[in-house]
Amino acid sequence: EPEVTQTPSHQVTQMGQEVILRCVPISNHLYFYWYRQILGQKVEFLVSFYNNEISEKSEIFDDQFSVERPDGSNFTLKIRSTKLEDSAMYFCASSSTGPATNEKLFFGSGTQLSVL
Amino acid sequence: AQTVTQSQPEMSVQEAETVTLSCTYDTSESDYYLFWYKQPPSRQMILVIRQEAYKQQNATENRFSVNFQKAAKSFSLKISDSQLGDAAMYFCAYRSARSGGTSYGKLTFGQGTILTVHP
Numbered sequence: 591e592p593e594v595t596q597t598p599s600h601q602v603t604q605m606g607q608e609v610i611l612r613c614v615p616i617s618n619h620l621y622f623y624w625y626r627q628i629l630g631q632k633v634e635f636l637v638s639f640y641n642n643e644i645s646e647k648s649e650i651f652d653d654q655f656s657v658e659r660p661d662g663s664n665f666t667l668k669i670r671s672t673k674l675e676d677s678a679m680y681f682c683a684s685s686s687t688g689p690a691t692n693e694k695l696f697f698g699s700g701t702q703l704s705v706l
Numbered sequence: 707a708q709t710v711t712q713s714q715p716e717m718s719v720q721e722a723e724t725v726t727l728s729c730t731y732d733t734s735e736s737d738y739y740l741f742w743y744k745q746p747p748s749r750q751m752i753l754v755i756r757q758e759a760y761k762q763q764n765a766t767e768n769r770f771s772v773n774f775q776k777a778a779k780s781f782s783l784k785i786s787d788s789q790l791g792d793a794a795m796y797f798c799a800y801r802s803a804r805s806g807g808t809s810y811g812k813l814t815f816g817q818g819t820i821l822t823v824h825p
Contacts, residue, residue, distance in 0.1 A: 623812070633751070633797060635812040646812060679749055694741070695813065697751035 592616040596698035611667045613682030623683040708733045712816035727783045729798030737803040745795040793823045
């Protein structure tokens with residue numbers, strides 16, 4: 591089965607530093623998502639991205655966050671100035687068709703971000 | 707806004723027996739999709755089963771089946787002949803079927819249920 595690839599698997603950073611989390615969605619997919627999961631808590635939606643623009647974002651996704659699809663294959667999440675509370679597992683997901691279908695989201699294995 | 711509630715933080719089952727995980731949700735929409743995801747210790751999210759709200763027939767995938775009660779807004783997962791590899795965190799999730807609008811494809815997850823399988 592095709593896979594969504596996320597790098598790195600673990601990222602440690604100092605508070606206030608910028609981090610970029612990278613994802614390679616499945617090649618023919620058009621819809622892209624970031625979710626996060628703070629340890630022991632539910633998985634939370636951050637942002638959806640389609641046609642080179644944000645389709646929807648949650649209230650978590652404030653001005654410190656941005657997403658980009660710089661080269662047609664990678665999909666990145668940037669956190670401009672990390673806070674301690676940004677420590678979480680970040681999941682990238684993609685799907686080939688849009689929300690009005692039951693098409694499943696393919697999730698990556700996640701990047702565990704630790705902010706010290 | 708939609709909410710998803712899993713009231714069982716932990717469940718356990720003996721190998722080869724059957725277990726049911728509960729999920730309820732709240733929505734004002736009539737058309738939507740429901741999912742169960744499995745998250746093993748590796749923390750990867752794996753789709754177990756999905757259900758379209760417009761379908762009355764309950765979805766089944768091998769040993770996994772759901773009991774979808776639309777009027778009661780209930781979506782439970784039954785795992786038959788439980789195996790050691792079924793041990794994981796299970797998340798129930800909701801997705802609107804409307805394109806555009808305020809719910810553009812996002813999944814809303816419940817809090818999760820940790821399933822332990824005893825040999």
